[in-house]
Amino acid sequence: MHREKEAVREKKQHDEGIGWDGKTLREQLEAVEDQTEATDHYAGFEKLELKQDNPIQYEQMFSQLRGDLVSAREISKEVAATPIVEQEGELCYGLFTPEGDSIAVSTGILVHIHTMSETIKFMINHDYEESPGIEPGDVFVNNDTHVGDVHACDIMTLIPIFHDGEIVAWAGGVNHVIDTGAIGPGSMNVSQASRFGDGAMYTARKIGENLSLYNSWLKDYPDNTRTPDFLKLDERTRMTGCLMIRDAVNGMIDEYGVDQFKRLSREAIEDGRRGFENRIQKTMLPGTYRGVSFVDALYEGQNNLTREYADENHLMHAPSELHIREDGSFQVSFEGANKWGWHPYNCTPAAMQGGIWVMMTQTVIPNANVNDGAYYSCDFHLPEGSWANTQNTETAHAYAWHFLVSAWAPLWQHLSRGYFARGFREEINAGNANTSNWMQGGGIDQFDKLHAVNSFEVACEGTGARYVDDGEPHAAAIWNPEGDMGDAEVWERTEPLPFLGRAVKPNTGGAGRRRGGSGFESMRTVKDVSRWLLYNMGNGYMSSDSGLFGGYPASTGYILNAKDTDLKERFENGEDYPQHDMDPGSGDFESKIDGEVTRRPEAITTPEGFDDYDMYLNYLRGGSGLGDPLERDPEDVLSDIHDGYVLPQHAEDAYAVVVTKINDEAQHNSAVQGEFELDEEATERLRAEQLEERAEKAQPVSEWYEEECQRIHNEEDLIDDVKKTYESSMRMSKQFTEFYHEFWKLPDDFKFTLSEKAEKSLENRFKSGFKRKWDNHTKGHETWLNVGRDDEPQVPYTWSADRSIQQLPDSEATFETQPAGATTDDD
C-alpha cells in the first residue's frame, strides 16, 4: 500500500494524472469515448490481438477473473447476517476499467453491472481525482439513485486498484440492505412523496483511505438505519469481496504483466460487444418489436401520506419498443411513458439500463461473457421527465422495481417472438411475474430491539410459461436469478412474524396451453412486538405481465390482513385457525378466525400498526401463460388441481376441462383438499362447444374498432385515473399524441376531460422542472439526453403551496423578491 501511494505521489509531483501514460482519469474517459465513437469498436479495439494471437491465455485470464468474482460473492456473503444476503444472495461484484466499464461480473443481482459503472463515471466526470482524490487504499460508497443505483437500499462499495502509480481497475460490490432509515421501516418504504423520505443517501462518498474507514463514517451511517448491526456486517461483506477481487487482480498482474491485464480489460469489453451482436444475429430477427405494460400505484385515501398532493392514484404507462438493427445492436425506446409521480416507484436511467441486463443474462447472453460490451450495443431512448428518467433529484425511488420490472415485462415477449421466428422454441418464455407482495415493516421486535424487516420471500416467484413446458412454480424472481423463498425458520429468527402456513397458491400462474408457474403464499402472525408497523406492496388493479400466443396474464394481488383476532384463544383451545387463503372467494379464512378482517383487491398499503396475534397474508405472484388454454392436455389440468396450481372450479371456465370430485378427504401434493377424476367425453364435448361459443360471442375487430372510436371520442366509460394517464403521456410525447389521435381518428385538438384534481396533479408535476444530478454527462447518456418534451423548465426552483414553479423574471431577481407562497418543507 505504501509503495503504491508513493508511486502516485511521484506522478502528481510531475503534474501527471492517475490514468494511463500520465493522463488524468477524465482525459482517459474522454479518449475511450472518442475512440469508441470514431471506430464503432470499444476503445478503438478493432483487433482483438490477445484473443487472436493467444486464445488460450485470453480465456484463462478471463475465466480466472470471472471465477474470482464469483468466489468473492460466495465467500463474502457468509460474512453477512441478513437472510437477504446470506439466504437470497442479494449481492454482486464487478471488475471495472479505470473509466468505469465493467470487464467481468459475478453472479447475483446483475442490475448493478451498470449502476456501479455509472457511479464510477460520475466520480470521474465530476473531478473526484482532484477532490476528494482517488488514491490507492481509498474506499467509496454510493447509494444515490441519481448517480447510479436503482434505489437507496442497494449500497455499493468501490475501491480503486493501482499498479505503479496508475489506476488499472475498480473493484465494486453491492448488496441490498435491510433498512436505510427511510420515513417508514424496511428498505423500500412506500409512503413518501419525495427523495427526502427514501432514506439516507450517500452520494459517491469517500469513506476511507489506506483501506481503513474514516471515524466520521463509522460514527455516521449506523444511526441512519434501524438495523445498524446488519449494515455493519453488510459493509464488511462488501469490503471482503472487493479486497478479494483486488488481490486477484494484483495476482494476475504479477503473473501476466500489467500490459497484458490492460489489454485483456479492453478486449474483454469489445469481445462482449461483438458477442452480443453476434448472438442476436444468430437467434433473433431484425425488425421492430412492440408491447406495452402498466402497473397501478393507488394512493387515493391512503393513511400516513407525507403530503396532501400525494393523495392520488398513479398508473404507470410503459410503451416498449425494441428495434433490432441490421448489425444486431438494439435500440430500446420508452417513448410515450407518462410523467413521474409523487410515489417511490420512479426510475433513473441507471436503473432502466441496468434492468435490461438482468433479463439478457437469463436469455440471450446466458454465459460468463457479460459485461458493458453489451451496453455499447444498446441505445436507450428514455424520455426525460418521465417515470423512466425523472432528471429531478426530488423524486422518490425507494421501490423503483415496482415500475422497473413491470416496464421490462414486454421485453420477454419481444425476445420470444424473435426466438419463435428463428425456431428456437426451447428459449421462449411468456413473461415473468410482477414480483410483489413485498412484506415490510418494523418496530420493537421479539428481542426488545428497534428492528426492521424486509421479507425476501419475494425472491421466489412463479416464472413465465415456456413454449415447451409450464413455467417453473415458486422458483426465482426475475431480478435475482438465484433467489429462493428462504427457510421459514431463518426468517422467523430475524422477523417476529411466525409462519402459520406456507403453500403453493392456486391460479396465480396465467392460464394457457402452457401454464404460468405458480406463486405461493405465507400466512404470518405477529408475536412479541410493540409499536410494530407492516405494509403491503404490489400490483392490485392491473397485471403488468402479459400472456403470449393466447396465454393469459398472471393473477393480480390483493390484501388480506386481520387484526384483534382470537388466534391466541384458538391456540390455547387447540382449535382450527387459518393457515392459507387458497380461494379468496370461499370464505374459508373468515370461517376460522374472529377479528377485524381486511380483504381488498388493491395491493398497496402505507405503514400501519399491527399487534400480537394479528395476521398478514404474504402472497407472491405467478408467471404468465402461453398458448390457447383449450389446447392444454386435460390430464395436465387434472394434475394442476391435485398439485394446487388450479382451483377445481376454474377447470371448466378457463380450460374447458370437466372433472368430478371422487373423494373429499384425499389430499395430493398440495394444500388443496380432495381427489378428482377427468371426464374425457364431457371434456371433449365442452371444448367443441366453447370453440363455437367463442365465435358467437366475439365480433370482428373492424366492428369493435368503430364502436371504440366513438367511445373514445365521447369519453364513455373511462375513469379519471385512466384519462389522466393518457393525458400525461400525451403531454410528455408528441409522437404518442399523434399515434393515439391517428389510431382512434380523433381531431388534432382532442384532449380528455379531466377532473379539477387530475388537472392540478398534472400541472404541479409538469411545472416542477428538471433538477439534474449530473453536471457533466458521458457520451453514453446522449441517447436519452433531451429526449421527450422540450418545454420542461430547467431552472433553480422552489415552490409555493400548490408547488407551482416560480420563474425568475431576470438575472437580477432572487426568489426572495418573488410573491411569497406558503413554502413547505418536505418529508
Add this chain to the structure above:
Amino acid sequence: MPESYPREIIEDLVDDNLEWNELHDMMSSFKDADRFQQVRDVLQERVEWDDPIVLPYADHLYVVAKSEDRWLIKCDCGHEFCEHDENWKADALINVRDSEEEYREIYPKDMHPHPEYMELREFFCPGCNTLLEVTNVMPGYPLVHEFEPDIETFYNDWIDEPIPTPEGQSA
C-alpha cells in the same frame, strides 16, 4: 454442440415430443446454425397448404409468400389475415373481458385486474376460432402491432439465402 440437429430431433421439437432432458441439453448448448431452415422445412410439411413459409410469425401464424414480393400473414388453418407488415389483429375476432363476471371465469375473487383499469382483449382466428393472443391494456388503448420483421435484411444479410417464392425460386 451439434452444428445441426438430426431431422427427427427437430421434428420432435416441433411436434412437442422431446423429453425434458433433451430440451435442457438443447438450452444449454450453443445454438445450431441451421435451426431456422430446419424448423421452417418441418413446418412446411405439417401445414396443409402450399404457400411457402417465409417465417414462423407466432404460434399458429406464418408469414407466407404469395408472389415474389407479396407476403401475407396466414393461420395454419388456412385463414389469411393481411400483408406481413400490417397488424393481423385488425382482421381477427375479438372478445373483451371488462367485467367482474367475465374476469371471474379465469381468475379467483380479487386476483384479477379491475375492469375500470384494465381489460383483457382476446383475439381469435376467424377461420378456426383458436385464441391467438390475449392483451391486457388500459381501456381505450390502441391495438398494439407487436412484430414487424425485417425479412429482407434477415434473408439477404443474416442468413444469406434467397427469400422463398411460390415458384420455389429466389426473389
